[in-house]
Amino acid sequence: MSLLKVEGLEKSYTADKQILKNIHFEINAGELVSVIGPSGAGKSTLLRCINRMVEFNEGKIMFNNHDVGNLNKKELRNLRANIGMVFQHYNLVPRLTVIENVLHGRFGYKTTLQGLLGRYTEAEKERAFYLLEKLGIHEHAYKRCDQLSGGQQQRVGICRALIQEPKLILCDEPIASLDPNSSKVIMDLLKSISTEMGITCLVNLHQVDVAQHYSDRIIGLNKGEIVFTGTSHELYEEQINKIYGSKTEDLITA
Numbered sequence: 001m002s003l004l005k006v007e008g009l010e011k012s013y014t015a016d017k018q019i020l021k022n023i024h025f026e027i028n029a030g031e032l033v034s035v036i037g038p039s040g041a042g043k044s045t046l047l048r049c050i051n052r053m054v055e056f057n058e059g060k061i062m063f064n065n066h067d068v069g070n071l072n073k074k075e076l077r078n079l080r081a082n083i084g085m086v087f088q089h090y091n092l093v094p095r096l097t098v099i100e101n102v103l104h105g106r107f108g109y110k111t112t113l114q115g116l117l118g119r120y121t122e123a124e125k126e127r128a129f130y131l132l133e134k135l136g137i138h139e140h141a142y143k144r145c146d147q148l149s150g151g152q153q154q155r156v157g158i159c160r161a162l163i164q165e166p167k168l169i170l171c172d173e174p175i176a177s178l179d180p181n182s183s184k185v186i187m188d189l190l191k192s193i194s195t196e197m198g199i200t201c202l203v204n205l206h207q208v209d210v211a212q213h214y215s216d217r218i219i220g221l222n223k224g225e226i227v228f229t230g231t232s233h234e235l236y237e238e239q240i241n242k243i244y245g246s247k248t249e250d251l252i253t254a
């Protein structure tokens with residue numbers, strides 16, 4: 001079943017440069033789909049159009065049967081509660097504890113006052129601990145986030161997304177700041193989130209081999225245009241060269 005459908009999406013930040021051109025794709029519930037492409041291809045912009053962190057100019061985005069471009073303030077808040085986001089630099093509040101950062105994921109379900117006062121229910125706190133335990137970082141629950149390694153901080157970021165109970169998680173280069181071991185932990189987690197929890201993951205990646213290993217499908221972007229969509233097995237050297245405009249052997253990280 002289609003969870004996300006993007007049709008004819010166009011985005012420019014300035015009049016003289018088009019960043020996304022006539023983007024069409026569809027993602028089913030529970031899929032892990034990667035977006036690959038060279039720096040500046042428009043990968044982050046594409047992800048940010050989906051939850052309207054960035055406003056798009058043309059086209060249509062349907063998410064869970066809602067027209068993303070046509071939502072009022074309350075509906076937009078609901079949309080964002082349904083879409084988690086994981087960032088390259090984690091976007092945690094460093095001076096706050098791990099558990100407080102995870103609970104921030106409930107912000108979209110609170111009134112402004114409840115959120116500002118940090119009022120969370122016992123059920124929400126229990127859920128936060130459950131998720132920290134599931135991701136193997138519960139012993140750090142009361143540490144400040146800035147005392148954790150990058151890989152551990154990214155797991156906190158994933159817990160914060162999961163506590164939203166999202167249908168979709170957008171991951172913007174989630175392993176770009178991590179070493180290979182931590183990257184594997186994070187990618188394994190994202191894979192199990194899609195296969196075991198049924199939560200759709202759309203992941204921007206720089207590493208072609210990682211995308212091939214973990215993705216159900218891959219979208220290749222070049223200069224704001226989709227130049228490839230298919231499975232890992234359909235991504236041959238010719239397609240990789242088309243996406244990156246360079247030799248394949250320069251792109252394999254392992």
Ligand SMILES: Nc1ncnc2c1ncn2[C@@H]1O[C@H](COP(=O)(O)OP(=O)(O)OP(=O)(O)O)[C@@H](O)[C@H]1O
Binds near residue numbers: 043
């Ligand atoms: N807020 C903004 N205002 C103006 N231009 C922007 C803005 N954000 C991004 N751009 C431009 O849009 C283009 C695409 O950027 P984007 O970050 O989406 O690409 P990317 O594929 O994610 O790149 P990277 O892999 O380096 O993160 C770039 O030329 C960038 O400079």
